Amino acid sequence: MSDHISSQFNNDIMFINSNLTKMGGICEDNLKKAIKAMTKNDSKLAEQIISKDEELDQIENQIDDVVIKTIALRQPVADDLRLLFAAIKIAAAFERIGDLIKNIGKRTLSISEEEPLKLKAPISDLGKQVNLQLTKAVNSHTTKDSKLALEVWNSDIEIDKIYNSLTIDLVAALRKKKQVEVGSHLLFIAKNLERIGDHTTEIAEMVYYIITGQQMDKSARPKKSF
């Protein structure tokens, strides 16, 4: 990607790529902390996560600026054009993931202290699964690995399955114990994790597009979650 005759062009592309990697790293780290904060009811950690979100917004804006400037000044084509188009979408996906993680943090703060630990365990498992996918998606971008991107895309269906069965169990448990308030927060947290999985899939789609020039066949993977 960075072997253009113009060194400024190479620098701009490097800037975009390294900042996408950075956004990915922040998301992975924040998601890990969010799951931990929720499980341990750690409000200090939850607050940390919330403040970190701003950085993602800033990096997204910087990436957008460089992409717009590059398109205007260089009229890029072929793989360069695909990279720039995809960079905007990938940055937007990370930004959305950041928002969803922040929302998990906020809900963690609202959950009362006598929270039912047992209910949280499957959500924590879902979170770890989603984070694993996120790591793979970030790696597929950094190492330009279309096979890994495809793998991420194909495994989102597993996340949907876990999420679906988790919500059924959660609703059943809540009905028994009448924990409406904590229950609705936990349901939203689970839903946020499932949405993070979807954005992770979008990232994988874009990585695949950058590398191959082909769109993934979206109809081949019907969405099956609530």
Added chain:
Amino acid sequence: MVDKINNLKFKTKNVSVFYGSKQAINKISLDIEEKQITALIGPSGCGKSTFLRCLNRMNDVISNCSVNGKILLDGNNIYSDEIDPVLLRAKVGMVFQKPNPFPKSIFENIAYGPRIHGIGNNRAELTDLVHHSLEQAGLIDEVKDRLDDIATGLSGGQQQRICIARAIAVNPDVILMDEPCSALDPIATAKIEELMSSLSKSYTIIIVTHSMQQAGRVSQKTAFFHMGDLIEYGETPKIFTQPDQQKTQDYITGRFG
């Protein structure tokens, strides 16, 4: 995207050109669609102009130049003995990089070709033809009150449109353009490009350009030449988003090939 099927105007098969013993292009087989704009791109010296000049036998006038292979225009071999190169060059007109109007009046520049080809028998017919050609070249409003002015006094963009009008005046099928905008500013360039698009409703246009953006803006098909070889030929949007060949990609994205 489904490829639109258009009639073929030119069919070239294994066209090679030598200047003396030096080969300039190597077995070029390229089908050019009627009433479309085809762009030829590639690094300097790759043979774009050489190939273009084959299409109206302009290479005939270069002493040590020999052309092998077959070039069919509407199915007829243009290098066969029955073909009169002068008539061929009226049917397949050419516009060059540097506008080259004759140092004569605007009127005479346009009327010259029709006169030698016996088109337009009297002054009234010729006047009509000159007006019509200037109109098609998008120039009539700018020059209609000064047809007797000397053409070389016009701006570069206007001179280039005079040259296009001159080509149109002899009723061609095809217009070849070799870097027609390289000496023009962006506005004059935009006018020529717009003109090309409207002319392509009536004429087949083949343009050589060093501007990737221009190829992208005006052409439906793009052919990439490299060191005398045709590397890739296809729909322009495809060439500029997903070229099949690494060499094409390296060239259009400005990489070391």
